[in-house]
Amino acid sequence: MALPRRLALVTAPRPGEGFGSWTDRMAWLNRCSPGVMADLLGLELRGSSPEVRPRVCGVRADDGVRRAVCAATGVAGGAVDRMHLAVFDPGPLSAAAVLSVGETAARASAGREWVEVSGSRACPRCLLASGGVWQLWWKLSCAGVCPVHGVVLLDRCPSCGCVLRWGGTRPRVLPVAWSRPPTVCASSVGGRPCPQWLPLARVRPASASVGEFQRRWLEIAYGRGRPAVGGVEVSAAEWFAAFRACVLLLRLGLPGVLGRLHGVPGWCGQALLEERAERGPYGRRFGWGPASASAAAAFLIVVMPLLEAADARELSGRVRPLARAAIEAGCFGARPLARLEVPEVFARAVTSHAPARRWVKTPW
Ligand SMILES: [Zn+2]
Ligand SMILES: [Zn+2]
Incomplete structure (x- = not known):
């Protein structure tokens, strides 16, 4: 396999960021769509259709992904691994089980492994503060509260009602036709991207104690506790x-x-x-x-x-x-x-x- 060419504009992954979030931010920086960025990174997600429809992506990086991403961006393999859901294995999920379910089920693994591979929850205040960095743990079904901002996470876009980053009426398709600002919903609704700016979404405050429970839960999930x-x-x-x-x-x-x-x-x-x-x-x-x-x-x-x-x-x-x-x-x-x-x-x-x-x- 030919390695992709080195991209001129690269942004480093941020602590705790998910792989899809980083590739979205790479796409935004390079003024292209997430689907085109997936090609530029050499992810080989295109199947028989012209759409970029990854069945499972962001669960566990293999050698091919690590090499291609490193060639295109200089981001090292260890940093690529840390953006994948396998960091939560063993613990809140088994990466092997997510991958095996993902081959067949329409909603890869939300049932058995308690994770949303394609979609995500989000803290609007984190998105505002970070300029659109989506934390990897927001994909876990037990993600409830942001321990930093003390608010209940957002499940769906308040404007279009779609599960965030799930893709809207064309689920699990990486958009090729439009670029996706990292802070915008951009789900496909009637063939257009939803324009909702997510940091504006209303949030519900959560008590300090539940924020603390979530923090301790995460310590164990990341293997630190x-x-x-x-x-x-x-x-x-x-x-x-x-x-x-x-x-x-x-x-x-x-x-x-x-x-x-x-x-x-x-x-x-x-x-x-x-x-x-x-x-x-x-x-x-x-x-x-x-x-x-x-x-x-x-x-x-x-x-x-x-x-x-x-x-x-x-x-x-x-x-x-x-x-x-x-x-x-x-x-x-x-x-x-x-x-x-x-x-x-x-x-x-x-x-x-x-x-x-x-x-x-x-x-x-
Ligand atoms: Zn937050
Ligand atoms: Zn929306």
């Missing part, structure tokens, strides 16, 4: 399995579980109920990640203090409302947590609340 469940040190993969298990237990126990939770703000219960309408409990999307930034924030508020319990006894006490509500709803029979490899300390905390009768099964 020392994850623990009920005072027992666990691997990042186990920690996220326990986090997911709590999300599923919460969904199973709605709405009854809300009466058992103490100190949870009213909007939080509302967000969980609205989320349930979209995600389950019996629908196909029951096991998907949080459906909105508000739902993600609500799950953080309930689940983080639970996992951060000081010891196994405290963990058992905090798991109790979730486990009891799910058991009373008769939901354990279908083994709703079957695929989750949770740490032993968490499994014991949940099963300790199942009454010792033969017909009450464990959720695994």
Whole structure:
């Protein structure tokens, strides 16, 4: 494969930036469309149609991508890797699973791996301050709140209603016909780019405590924290399995579980109920990640203090409302947590609340 020619204008990737964000900013700097920039970077995303329609891009860089990007821009392989979702593996996602699902499913992996490969959430204030740098973690389904600005992330464009960066009525197509300012929605609506300037989008403030939960969640996601469940040190993969298990237990126990939770703000219960309408409990999307930034924030508020319990006894006490509500709803029979490899300390905390009768099964 011939390597691409060196581009005259290059902007360096910023800390935490996603690959699609950087290539968009490269395109904007070079006054071309994202589709043309993908060609100039040698990404080879074009298939049989003239459109640039990447099936999965930005998940894991291979040698070809690293070499081509380095030849075109001088950006080193390590920096390219850091812009790909694989930095969250193992932890909130498995890159191999994202790639395998992405080959077949229309919405690559939003279900199984709790990540939006093509679309993203966003903090309008971060976009304003950075001139349009999109953080990689905004693609994770558990992204709810900006810890820097203390606001709930934006799910959709307030003007056209499309999921941000998803592409609008021509989903997952990198525009070839128009350039895309990094701070503008630019989803395709009726064949034209949506002109909404995203830093102007109205944001909802979030409490300092949920911002702090999101910050600690991210530390573990980036492999920087020392994850623990009920005072027992666990691997990042186990920690996220326990986090997911709590999300599923919460969904199973709605709405009854809300009466058992103490100190949870009213909007939080509302967000969980609205989320349930979209995600389950019996629908196909029951096991998907949080459906909105508000739902993600609500799950953080309930689940983080639970996992951060000081010891196994405290963990058992905090798991109790979730486990009891799910058991009373008769939901354990279908083994709703079957695929989750949770740490032993968490499994014991949940099963300790199942009454010792033969017909009450464990959720695994
Ligand atoms: Zn922000
Ligand atoms: Zn829009």
